[in-house]
């Protein structure tokens with residue numbers, strides 16, 4: 001029986017991919033085999049040694065100590081693209097809320113009192129206070145053209161915006177799917193200097209912290225809009241607030257409000273709502289539950305942020321052993337020597353690497369004894385060894 005610890009509410013559709021006869025899923029498991037979570041902050045958590053995999057039902061993994069897990073030989077999985085459409089739609093909503101003054105206008109309309117005729121008169125005299133501007137023909141910068149950014153860029157282009165994109169590491173797949181109307185910015189300064197609105201869709205990393213800063217905002221067209229549904233910290237909030245006060249910016253749309261931001265009348269705050277649709281929650285949970293299950297049962301690695309992709313159909317007459325180790329010479333040699341000394345024949349073997357980490361899947365003709373597993377664990381540089389009995 002595998003034990004799964006959940007640190008957030010995970011969609012039932014996803015959890016149902018883990019059959020109850022083999023999986024116990026609780027928010028209190030003390031020796032879990034795997035953890036499933038969304039935005040729970042794991043950095044200060046004591047992660048039990050029993051944990052063999054972590055599944056993030058979403059995109060961002062900045063709430064997970066990925067480097068620490070890599071050193072323990074534990075893969076961290078996420079759900080790339082599974083919530084991208086939901087975020088794209090909220091970005092469009094944010095742009096429209098900002099450009100058409102929808103929220104203050106709604107508050108005004110809801111505050112009216114009197115007869116129908118009086119309300120109608122107040123509507124007609126008050127509407128001049130909420131005049132907005134159209135998105136059509138405005139220049140819109142999209143930073144990060146991944147699963148979300150490329151959808152946002154394409155949708156904005158379809159609305160008639162002139163879209164400029166920046167992503168020096170764009171994937172081939174996203175480049176293929178990007179509208180050919182999207183122009184490429186040479187660098188971030190080039191992007192900001194042409195834009196009426198900018199939306200960020202990059203992960204929070206040291207290099208992306210404060211990417212939207214004072215000088216870049218100053219180079220934008222007057223009355224600009226910044227949309228940040230990516231992560232707090234990517235925009236320099238002090239610079240944004242100063243630009244809102246001076247009128248340089250007309251609105252800041254943020255999914256990660258802070259005490260300072262929520263007080264400002266030109267800040268449109270959402271409560272981290274980007275991925276909160278039924279569809280996105282289900283997509284993410286299903287994707288990550290499947291990936292964690294395949295890893296626990298077969299050692300298969302799909303969509304990990306720290307492990308190489310690794311899939312090998314089961315072969316051999318015995319069990320499967322998986323090994324995560326430092327990516328240094330002679331590891332496979334030492335592993336096969338231990339197996340050979342135990343009289344075990346390797347039926348099939350897959351060895352993949354990613355950066356400093358290597359991962360090996362071995363199918364054996366015969367069953368491995370605990371002593372040999374211990375010998376594998378003792379090899380210098382071996383981080384994790386798992387024994388997966390034949391199904």
Ligand SMILES: NC(=O)c1ccc[n+]([C@@H]2O[C@H](COP(=O)([O-])OP(=O)(O)OC[C@H]3O[C@@H](n4cnc5c(N)ncnc54)[C@H](O)[C@@H]3O)[C@@H](O)[C@H]2O)c1
Nearest residue numbers: 059060144145146147148167169201202203229230274275
């Ligand atoms: N608000 C929400 O609910 C919500 C939901 C999903 C994702 N997010 C955030 O959005 C981020 C992006 O999600 P995604 O699914 O598009 O991820 P993704 O990995 O598909 O795309 C990220 C893109 O950013 C690019 N990139 C990285 N560093 C860059 C830089 N310095 N300059 C320009 N481009 C850079 C990458 O090359 C990649 O193409 C996530 O990391 C997460 O923080 C928020």
Ligand SMILES: O=C(O)[C@H](O)COP(=O)(O)O
Nearest residue numbers: 038039057058059060275
């Ligand atoms: O990175 C993500 O996928 C989003 O921030 C969604 O977070 P959530 O799963 O907590 O809504």
